[in-house]
Amino acid sequence: MRSKQQAATDLNARRRHGRADRERALVRAAIKLFASHGYEATTTREIAAYAGCSEGLIHRYFKSKEGLLRAVMSSHTSQRMLELAEHLPVSDSLEEEMRQPMYWEVNRMWQDRNFLRVALQRAMLDPKIARSVRHLGPARLAKVIADRLRNYQNPLGLDDDDIEAASNAVSALCFVFGFLRPAVLGYDRKETKQVAENAAKIIARGLAPAKRPLTAQRT
Amino acid sequence: MRSKQQAATDLNARRRHGRADRERALVRAAIKLFASHGYEATTTREIAAYAGCSEGLIHRYFKSKEGLLRAVMSSHTSQRMLELAEHLPVSDSLEEEMRQPMYWEVNRMWQDRNFLRVALQRAMLDPKIARSVRHLGPARLAKVIADRLRNYQNPLGLDDDDIEAASNAVSALCFVFGFLRPAVLGYDRKETKQVAENAAKIIARGLAPAKRPLTAQRT
């Protein structure tokens, strides 16, 4: 037989669980609708309807429409940080060191394209959001790549500015070919991925121009 | 003494001029305000006040707020097309062939940053605008660069896929380092320009990797 207290705990758990579910549903609905119609043009009623719950909940859970937007923004920024570095195996060529994170990131951007649309929209209007996007977005990938290249640096003697430039360039290419072109401008996704890959190769070649080809070909 | 006809012409000219001035003022105000607050959050009153004329004029000239947006969109798309190719001198190195259009474009993007914010905003919400941005935006620069590289191709024997990838990569870098990072995410502009330039160098090197070293070795 369960104690009263335990029953209450269960109830709270259920409640909290119910609440967490609804919150997630609302955030997901908001991402979807903000992404396609824009934040301003999306009504709280639409969001509630899409999430399958009542309009008032938005204000209970998130205080306001803007609060929901804040929840949307923090829903993705927190967890994605660490995923990248951990999931990537070390590879044995410079080209692979660039291609692998790029591949991973291009796919992630496609998955998160709705969130990215919202984030980009708002970053253009709100400097505060712009700042957080700046730290969590391009810098993240560039840092990971730069670290990898630096690990590669010693034997090859890569220039530090070159590492900086190359890693940031790859980060930029991920954004453009992984998100902007296919998800916003309607480019064919396979083609953009291919172009991105080719571009990565060229950059890798440019980073250590004499290295691979010469040694490889000469031997 | 002025003839009647001339007076009438002057009158028409003045009137048309007055109207054209006001239209331009409204379009400029709209670009500025749409860019900073977003299209939806900008009220027609604000636009009229910022442009220094009455609200009704927006509807007289542009039919509706959306009509003003259309005017905004076509205000930049029409003329910029041809400017790029014509203003650039031919240069004697591959690196220069890439750096020059990039330099030109990065500066242009900074000048047009407000317009670009509006265009990007709307492209994310309206597939029709997305399509026109796609054709007038990235494709334009990539084409110019690709043509230049192709002129360079014969003596060097550049691969066609490489040209495609490199020119599109440079186009992407222009967007990110010329607009997105400095104008949206608040990066320092000089730094982004430097990174862009370095990246262009790397790409140029990567495009013709055997070039400098090989010729050097050949001699």
Add this chain to the structure above:
Amino acid sequence: MRSKQQAATDLNARRRHGRADRERALVRAAIKLFASHGYEATTTREIAAYAGCSEGLIHRYFKSKEGLLRAVMSSHTSQRMLELAEHLPVSDSLEEEMRQPMYWEVNRMWQDRNFLRVALQRAMLDPKIARSVRHLGPARLAKVIADRLRNYQNPLGLDDDDIEAASNAVSALCFVFGFLRPAVLGYDRKETKQVAENAAKIIARGLAPAKRPLTAQRT
């Protein structure tokens, strides 16, 4: 102690009641204001204020100002149809057969004068409303009177065209003396009623000219 179900029922009832009350209040306010200022010149704000509720409710309940007008139009047209025929007792003289419906109708028109003003206004501007007014308005009363006269026809041998003309004439007199003159043109109501009654007598006499005088003389 009331059961949960009953409480819920009460709640629904109260809610539905509350809504029905507000709807009626809005429709009544609209009739009153449309009648005195005209449909176009009446603002939704005025209507809401007069009805004692908020402006947004008009659009929630009736979709638009025009929707409220439609509600106004159907608020009276539906129920009045059958009332007339059923409430009138059969009488024993031709004159009474005409006077009774006329009396009933003249009073009804006065009661509904505001609605009639709105209906007449809109019928002049909207052929669709004109059509419905035509079927529900003059035709209704004329039909009732004609039926009564036809029941009287056999013993008297009334001409069918005469019945048609007389019943339509009475219907017209009701409109003019029951509504137009007192409610629109500001005639004294008692006088117009008296004139209507006298006119009805004349028509009754004209319908069966030899009838009454002859029988009167026979006694």
Add this chain to the structure above:
Amino acid sequence: MRSKQQAATDLNARRRHGRADRERALVRAAIKLFASHGYEATTTREIAAYAGCSEGLIHRYFKSKEGLLRAVMSSHTSQRMLELAEHLPVSDSLEEEMRQPMYWEVNRMWQDRNFLRVALQRAMLDPKIARSVRHLGPARLAKVIADRLRNYQNPLGLDDDDIEAASNAVSALCFVFGFLRPAVLGYDRKETKQVAENAAKIIARGLAPAKRPLTAQRT
């Protein structure tokens, strides 16, 4: 050779003529458009376009939109007063005494239906207009008929209340069958005219029911 003064006079005449023409055109346009769309829903721009002149003229000539309405109202009320009585020949039967003015009036109402629509619209909204319509409208015809009947009275010994009732009834029938039913409610015009005529006959018969038969019997 014409003197300077005469030339100026001609010019004034032409000018005044031009102005009078334009005024008439504006009034006619206003009647047409007020009648079909209503006063409020008709824009001054539409009126000016329909009349073929500029919008500003309305305010120059009539001071305001309402001033144009006043001009519309007085454009018909002044001249129609006297026409009726003068154009009708004396007839030799009671029935003809009623049918002739009715015929005349029913046709006139059809011709003036647009003006009548405007007048009726405004009379419902503005007591001042209602009063003038009341004096110029129903009273006019009723008076003419009553006078005619009174001329007929002496030999027949008609009751004064009957004359009052009958003439007002005919006036009412003219309005309903000459204007309201055909021009507002969309009834077939020929049918309404026929019904009106038949009703007039019945009233004539009712006015002097015993006349033909009774006098025959009395002798």
Add this chain to the structure above:
DNA sequence: GATGAATGAGCCTTCATTCAT
């Protein structure tokens, strides 16, 4: 806690009126 009906501030738009030419 959850609901959704009610609120009202504020938007886009229209249009009578003014005024410079």
Add this chain to the structure above:
DNA sequence: AATGAATGAAGGCTCATTCAT
């Protein structure tokens, strides 16, 4: 005197937010 471009007040309608149930 005539034009029609410019004005700005006010209307219908939407929608984030509140609150009674």
